[in-house]
Amino acid sequence: MTEPSLLSLRDAVRGEVLLPGEEGFDAARKPYNLAVVQDVRAVVTAADADDVAALVRYANQAGVPIAVQPTGHGASGTAAGAILLRTGRLDELSVDPEARTARIGAGVTSGAVNAATAPHGLIGKPGSSPTVSVAGYTLGGGAGFFARKYGMSSDHVIEFEVVDATGEPRKANAEENPDLFHALAGGGGDFAIVTALTVRLHEERELFGGTTFWPDSRADEVFAAFRDVTASAPQELSVWVSRAQFPGGAPAVVAVTVAYLGPETDGRVLLKPFEAIDGVLNGAWKALPFEELATITNDPVDPGPSVSRAELLGRFDAGTIAVLLAEPVAPLLALQVRHLGGALTGARPGPRGPVAEEYLVYLLGLAPTKEAGAAVAAKQAEVVAALGDAVTGGKLATFLGATDTLADTMAADEAERLRGLKKKWDPQGRFVANFPLGE
Ligand SMILES: Cc1cc2nc3c(=O)[nH]c(=O)nc-3n(C[C@H](O)[C@H](O)[C@H](O)COP(=O)(O)OP(=O)(O)OC[C@H]3O[C@@H](n4cnc5c(N)ncnc54)[C@H](O)[C@@H]3O)c2cc1C
Structure with a gap:
């Protein structure tokens, strides 16, 4: 009733x-x-x-x-x-190719923005999923394919248009309500409802990438090559390595996902250590139009039950690799390491601050039942414990899991500042984010 x-x-x-x-x-x-x-x-x-x-x-x-x-x-x-x-009906999207900006309604997806900017030779700062909202992704910082060159999505917001907790429309930018702008630039959706945001775009003309698969038996060679390639990668190159056990009983695979902002010939030179590994099941790296960005990972667009956990790694050495290769992937679906670094290590607007860690490990499992979810969580805990002090305890706001809070993503004084801003902008606690700040 x-x-x-x-x-x-x-x-x-x-x-x-x-x-x-x-x-x-x-x-x-x-x-x-x-x-x-x-x-x-x-x-x-x-x-x-x-x-x-x-x-x-x-x-x-x-x-x-x-x-x-x-x-x-x-x-x-x-x-x-x-x-x-x-927010699906807040779907306004306009691109200003001269100013290199886009105004994006709160219901607009990352794929829609990419489709609108690509014909102008411009890019936003998308992550792997075309179906996330740009507002939600950006409120969490948003560390995507081009983060090593351009930093987080929230680094490029010019203005948020919001409705505040009194129901008043407002703007938050560097001059108007700068404290609210600070909180929203990566501090999550706890402070106001964003109705639209205006972001800076960047000119990029060439993209080379995709995902190449080998049998999991090649994982030691592939992870070693990943360590070598990422140790000297330019900021234009993003590489993620994954071990995956897809449902249905097929043998496990190891995969290397690449997004390179540059010509194919240069990309292939940078990836040479991988090209030397035999047994490729499917070699899909190629020059891509930006319109096909989402094909780099082909993230699932349909809903499904899953449990994820991510940790930032302070080192990625032979010991780390040994832990990540020691056991079969199952009951996880994927065990992925993303190379961060580059522009992510620099200063940024908002509460997040520099991301000192150069690698992130992401552990994802399917959870069609409570028991399956519990088995996945137990495996995640096991892997994290085995990684020991390579795990720094730092987090990224768009990769939080069940036991994390937003405060884990920032320095203690920033979290305290945000607690004050929550009291100022939403004293009744009207807005509840997926991952509130925490005490
Ligand atoms: C398949 C997949 C791939 C992903 N890949 C990446 C990646 O490459 N890089 C990365 O950084 N992240 C990635 N993510 C994480 C994703 O960016 C976050 O889950 C993000 O929060 C999704 O935003 P959403 O709005 O679509 O989700 P929702 O769960 O609908 O919203 C997330 C939160 O954002 C806030 N929010 C959203 N819109 C508003 C608004 N208009 N006003 C106020 N608050 C709002 C709310 O607090 C809400 O709790 C991925 C997630 C998935 C499932």
Whole structure:
């Protein structure tokens, strides 16, 4: 039965409202990660930015929290008891090729931005999934294919357009509400609802990349080559190495994912240590138009149940490799190491600060049942424990897992500053992010 306090929600907003028990509610509340159950009070698809403001005013009167979740790619269970706000209708997207900027509505996906910028020879700062929202990815910093050259997505925000916790539309940029701008530039969605953001684009003309697979029996050679290539890689080159055990009983594989901003001939020279390894199952590195960026990894676009854990590594040496190769991949689906470094090590706006660690290990498993999820989490804990003090305890906000908080992604004084900004901008705690700051 619908709570009395929510009966007037449909009168308050113009967008679609779905309440528990209504047809479509169960489908609408599901996040991309189906392992997360979202026991929300209502799902609202706001019609536009004014409608977002109307929803906030309504929530203030009703005393109900709001969880903004464009896609649920980062869902964690914190939305329980909240009104779930979907932003899909905030879909404005305009590119200014002269100014090299894009204004991106809060519901626009990374793939849509890439499709709009590529014809102009311009790029944003996308990650591997074309279906994440640019707003959510950027609020978490966003460390993607080109992060070694350009840093995080949040480093390139010129302005956030928001609705604040009083329901007022505002701008946050370097001059207007600079403290809110600081918090949103990688500090997550805990401070205001972003309705659109304007970002800087960069000119790039050539892309070479893709994913090449070998049998897992080649993993020692491939990981050694990965260490050599990444030790001297230019900032234009991003390489990720993965061991994967796909469902269905096929033999495990090892894969090298490449995104290189430059000509194929130069890319192949940089990747020579890999080219010398026999047994390639599928050699897919090639020159790519930017429109085909998502084919580099072909991330799944359909929702599925999974449990992930990521850790930053302070070193990647023979001992680290030995741990990562010691056991079969299962019950994980993938054990991946991403090369960071480059521009990520520099200063940036927002609370995150430089990412000193040059590598990130990402452990992902499918969780179709609670038991399967528990087995994946246990394996993740085992691998992390075996990595010992190579794991620094630092985190990236877009790679948080069940036991992490946003405070883990920044220095203690920055976390304290953000706690103050939360009190200033959202004193009632109206907004609930997937990964709140934590005490
Ligand atoms: C397959 C896959 C590949 C990925 N690849 C990468 C990668 O290469 N690099 C990387 O850095 N990350 C990557 N990620 C992580 C991804 O960037 C985060 O999960 C991100 O939070 C997704 O944003 P979303 O809005 O789509 O997700 P959601 O879960 O819908 O939202 C995430 C959070 O963002 C906040 N938020 C979103 N929109 C708003 C808004 N308009 N106003 C206020 N707050 C808002 C909310 O707090 C929300 O909890 C990947 C994730 C997946 C599932």
